[in-house]
Amino acid sequence: MQPNLDVKKFIQNQCWTFAKTMPQWPHWYVVRCKGNTESFSNFASYINVNGEIRSWGNEKYIYLDIDGYTYWTMGNPIDETTIINRAQITSKDL
Numbered sequence: 001m002q003p004n005l006d007v008k009k010f011i012q013n014q015c016w017t018f019a020k021t022m023p024q025w026p027h028w029y030v031v032r033c034k035g036n037t038e039s040f041s042n043f044a045s046y047i048n049v050n051g052e053i054r055s056w057g058n059e060k061y062i063y064l065d066i067d068g069y070t071y072w073t074m075g076n077p078i079d080e081t082t083i084i085n086r087a088q089i090t091s092k093d094l
Contacts, residue, residue, distance in 0.1 A: 007046055010039045011066065016086065027087035044073050044081045065089060 014036070016028035032040045051064035051072070061072045069086045076082075 006039070007043055007066070010036075010043045011069075011071075013039075019085075025087070027085050029083050029085045032082050040084065041078050041081075043071075044078050044084060047071050047073060047084070048078070 014030040016030055019025075019027050019029055030036075030040075047064045048062050051062040053060050054063045061075055063070045063072045065071075068089055070089055071084060071086045073081045073084055
């Protein structure tokens, strides 16, 4: 399913922060904050509804691929979700 314009706008409008504590698994994240609460919740819900369950180590998360990146949360209920992660999809992931 192609993401709607609000989803793409949310992605483009965020300042994604590199997760420097995990350089062996390069990824970025965005934190829920006052300025993005509604759009953050909408995107987290979109991931959960349209994504697919994949394993990472012993854990399972819902991942959603959009425009060369995969997005996921840590699996908390939407109102308790504080971080959305993303990683660039590489050829080894395919």
